[in-house]
Amino acid sequence: MDTRDAPDLWPAGFFISAVPCGEDVVLPIWQVKDDWESVRAIRRSPPASVAPHGSKPGRWLAEAGMDVTVPRRLIVEARLACWLQAYVDDARGRLFVGYAAASWQDKRHAIARLDVVHVQPGMPLEVGEALVRVAVREVAEVGALCVVTAIDGPELRGLGFRPANDGGLTLHTREC
Numbered sequence: 300m301d302t303r304d305a306p307d308l309w310p311a312g313f314f315i316s317a318v319p320c321g322e323d324v325v326l327p328i329w330q331v332k333d334d335w336e337s338v339r340a341i342r343r344s345p346p347a348s349v350a351p352h353g354s355k356p357g358r359w360l361a362e363a364g365m366d367v368t369v370p371r372r373l374i375v376e377a378r379l380a381c382w383l384q385a386y387v388d389d390a391r392g393r394l395f396v397g398y399a400a401a402s403w404q405d406k407r408h409a410i411a412r413l414d415v416v417h418v419q420p421g422m423p424l425e426v427g428e429a430l431v432r433v434a435v436r437e438v439a440e441v442g443a444l445c446v447v448t449a450i451d452g453p454e455l456r457g458l459g460f461r462p463a464n465d466g467g468l469t470l471h472t473r474e475c
Contacts, residue, residue: 309385309429318382318398320356320374360384363395369415370400378402380411381437385418385426396422399430401438404447411438413448428454439472446470 309315356374357367373379385397397418404410413434418427431454435446448455449467460468 308433310423310425312387312389313385313396313423313426313429314388315383315385315429315433318357318360318370318384320379320382357382357384357398360395360398364419365395365398365417367398370398373400373402373414376402380408380441380443381434383430383433383437385422385430397426397430399427399434401434401446408438408442409444411443411446413446413450416450416452424454427452428458431455431458435470435472443472446472 355361355371357365357370361367370379370382373382380401380403382400383398384395387394387396397416399416400414402412402414404412413431416427416430416434418424418430435458438446446460447463447467447469448460451468455468458470460470463469
C-alpha cells in the first residue's frame with residue numbers, strides 16, 4: 300500500500316478529503332504528517348458553503364443519504380482517528396459519494412479499527428478501495444502498527460487485509 304509510487308490515490312474524477320469535525324475535535328494526525336506530500340491534499344477542508352461553522356460534522360454526508368452515526372459517536376467518545384469523505388467535484392458542485400472512518404482501539408494508538416466504509420450504490424469499487432487505502436495510511440503515519448476491521452470485502456483483501464484469529468480482518472502496517 301505504498302502510495303508514493305502510485306500515480307493516483309483515487310479514481311479519476313473522484314477526490315478524497317478529511318471531514319471537518321470542528322475546532323473542538325483534535326485529531327493527532329493533522330499535527331504529525333507534514334512530510335507526506337501525497338496526503339497533504341487530504342487536509343484541505345471543503346469550502347465554508349459545504350461545511351458551515353456550527354453545523355454537525357458530516358451533515359452534508361447525512362443529507363446525501365449516508366448514516367454518519369458511527370463517526371459522530373467516535374467523536375463523542377474521543378476515539379476518532381480519521382474520517383474521510385469521497386466526492387465528485389463537477390460543474391453542478393460537490394456530490395458526496397462515500398466516506399470511511401477509523402478509530403483508536405488502545406490508548407497507545409498502536410491499534411486502529413476501520414469502523415465503516417460506505418460508498419453510495421453505483422460508484423466504482425475503486426472509490427471504496429481509495430478510502431480504505433488513505434484511512435490505513437492516515438493511521439499508520441501516526442503510529443498504528445495494526446488495523447483491524449469487522450468489514451469483509453474483496454477490496455480489503457486486495458489491499459493486504461488478512462483473516463484474523465478472532466474473526467474479522469487485520470492488516471499489519473509494516474507490510475504496507
